[in-house]
Amino acid sequence: MSYTVAGAEGEWEIVCGLEVHAQVTSQAKLFSGASTEFGAEPNSQVSFVDAGFPGMLPVINAECVAQAVRTGLGLDAQINLVSKFDRKNYFYADLPQGYQISQLYHPIVGAGHVEIEVEGETRRIGVTRLHLEQDAGKSLHDQDPSRSFIDLNRSGVALMEIVSEPDIRSPEEAGAYLRKLRSILRYLGTCDGNMEEGSMRADVNVSVRKHGEPFRTRCEVKNVNSIRYVMHAVEVEARRQVDVWESGGEVRQETRLYDNVRGETRSMRSKENAHDYRYFPDPDLLPLVLEEAWVAELKTHLPELPDAKRARFVSQYGLSPYDAAVLVAEQATAVFFESVAHGRDAKAAANWVMGDLFGALNRTGRTIEDSPVSAAALGEMLDLMADNTINGRIAKDVFEAMVETGDMPGAIVEARGLRQVTDTGAIDAAIEAVIAANGDKVEQYRGGKEKLFGFFVGQVMKAMAGKGNPALVNEALKTRLAA
Ligand code: ADP
Ligand code: MG
Numbered sequence: 083m084s085y086t087v088a089g090a091e092g093e094w095e096i097v098c099g100l101e102v103h104a105q106v107t108s109q110a111k112l113f114s115g116a117s118t119e120f121g122a123e124p125n126s127q128v129s130f131v132d133a134g135f136p137g138m139l140p141v142i143n144a145e146c147v148a149q150a151v152r153t154g155l156g157l158d159a160q161i162n163l164v165s166k167f168d169r170k171n172y173f174y175a176d177l178p179q180g181y182q183i184s185q186l187y188h189p190i191v192g193a194g195h196v197e198i199e200v201e202g203e204t205r206r207i208g209v210t211r212l213h214l215e216q217d218a219g220k221s222l223h224d225q226d227p228s229r230s231f232i233d234l235n236r237s238g239v240a241l242m243e244i245v246s247e248p249d250i251r252s253p254e255e256a257g258a259y260l261r262k263l264r265s266i267l268r269y270l271g272t273c274d275g276n277m278e279e280g281s282m283r284a285d286v287n288v289s290v291r292k293h294g295e296p297f298r299t300r301c302e303v304k305n306v307n308s309i310r311y312v313m314h315a316v317e318v319e320a321r322r323q324v325d326v327w328e329s330g331g332e333v334r335q336e337t338r339l340y341d342n343v344r345g346e347t348r349s350m351r352s353k354e355n356a357h358d359y360r361y362f363p364d365p366d367l368l369p370l371v372l373e374e375a376w377v378a379e380l381k382t383h384l385p386e387l388p389d390a391k392r393a394r395f396v397s398q399y400g401l402s403p404y405d406a407a408v409l410v411a412e413q414a415t416a417v418f419f420e421s422v423a424h425g426r427d428a429k430a431a432a433n434w435v436m437g438d439l440f441g442a443l444n445r446t447g448r449t450i451e452d453s454p455v456s457a458a459a460l461g462e463m464l465d466l467m468a469d470n471t472i473n474g475r476i477a478k479d480v481f482e483a484m485v486e487t488g489d490m491p492g493a494i495v496e497a498r499g500l501r502q503v504t505d506t507g508a509i510d511a512a513i514e515a516v517i518a519a520n521g522d523k524v525e526q527y528r529g530g531k532e533k534l535f536g537f538f539v540g541q542v543m544k545a546m547a548g549k550g551n552p553a554l555v556n557e558a559l560k561t562r563l564a565a
Contacts, residue, residue: 087290087324094290096320097297098256099248102263103241104273105281106149112216112240113140113183120279124233132238134178139366146240147370148380149272150190150214153242155381156270157209159194163372167364176219176232186361189213190370197389198258207259208247217241248287248297253313260284260309265388269413277308284312288319299333303340303347315340319347391416399428408436414450421457426464434460442485455484463491471495473502475548504551509558512545517562527563538563
């Protein structure tokens with residue numbers, strides 16, 4: 083599938099590769115014991131290492147290493163048993179060491195991939211590498227325009243930089259890649275994927291070309307912090323480049339900034355190269371050497387990841403691939419669904435979770451974790467339908483009452499007298515009343531206007547406050563009208 087750049091004269095193809103910075107979920111920073119908790123008082127979580135005090139030595143945090151390896155395994159990637167740390171030197175006020183410790187030449191994780199689906203088509207996006215590096219501090223310019231403040235809480239926090247191959251071909255694919263990557267990281271518990279809190283940010287590399295041509299010059303749009311913005315940045319940057327090429331100009335390789343208010347990218351600086359940073363091996367850190375057995379041990383403890391879970395939901399529960407994808411996107415939803423579906427009609431469970439439950443969560447601004455309807459409650463409601471205690475119409479009302487009150491469905495049915503009526507005497511009485519009140523329609527029906535059957539069903543159900551057993555009502559009505 084090719085993507086056509088809107089408004090362009092010729093046929094252009096987008097080429098995009100993403101560099102995702104994902105904050106590692108860990109108690110402590112990459113090379114110090116300071117806490118990584120979000121939202122703390124500025125500069126309250128800063129060790130001497132993070133503040134760049136002279137003579138302080140970094141000590142690698144084994145948990146961060148394990149998290150990077152788990153992520154690599156989750157991306158089906160090569161795990162490099164030997165990796166090395168380099169210093170990337172540059173000056174900035176929020177970088178007190180004067181360099182960032184990163185892994186340019188020997189990253190901990192090599193090639194892997196992420197599978198995405200866009201418009202029903204599955205595509206594999208290559209992951210070039212994943213390396214560990216330190217985050218910088220944060221500069222705050224907004225409180226007082228004449229001064230800048232520095233918060234070093236983030237300084238030294240472990241990041242995984244996950245670099246994709248230039249395999250992405252449209253804004254939709256960029257969005258699908260980020261959603262899938264975030265889902266995998268969350269399943270693994272290696273990054274919370276919270277883009278609003280900055281724990282996942284993306285540098286967006288974009289170029290455009292005519293179909294079949296070699297790649298052209300790319301620009302890198304820095305630090306885009308939501309999936310929607312990434313998609314939009316791809317679109318507007320591609321558009322800008324097409325305009326440059328089509329007006330006879332040439333795209334210059336540069337680093338650009340995405341302005342979400344004006345919906346455009348702007349030049350920041352010409353592209354820096356690796357040699358500008360004077361990378362060299364960090365003399366304070368030994369090469370990182372992993373034991374194969376340790377990696378294998380981590381692998382045995384990986385959770386079932388979204389793609390595998392989705393395939394299982396299709397085969398085990400007979401769900402459509404689309405429904406299965408919706409249910410596995412968040413691990414909590416998958417767990418909820420399986421607990422409802424266990425021993426029950428799985429398709430019904432899926433429909434209630436994706437339909438009524440998602441609707442209720444949306445409406446009440448809640449997530450599946452704090453759902454007003456528990457999996458046990460929804461399961462009980464499916465049981466009440468399966469054993470004919472309530473019919474499908476009443477179930478909708480019972481569900482709404484469950485959302486409002488948090489009560490169990492059995493209790494709601496009893497308290498409100500919502501049991502389905504299977505007593506044929508009561509059903510016959512309702513039918514007689516409806517027939518008596520609609521003599522003209524009965525005649526039309528008997529004269530061949532069979533469409534009217536639905537009208538009679540509706541009237542009888544209404545007379546029974548919705549509680550009639552639909553199958554019994556249908557059967558009794560058919561017999562009575564034929565008479
Ligand atoms: P850096 O940005 O640090 O110089 P790389 O040169 O390895 O690093 O490229 C980084 C990203 O740019 C990768 O995600 C890669 O897929 C992407 N990329 C490389 N070439 C192109 C291109 N011609 N068009 C779009 N993206 C590209
Ligand atoms: Mg880059």
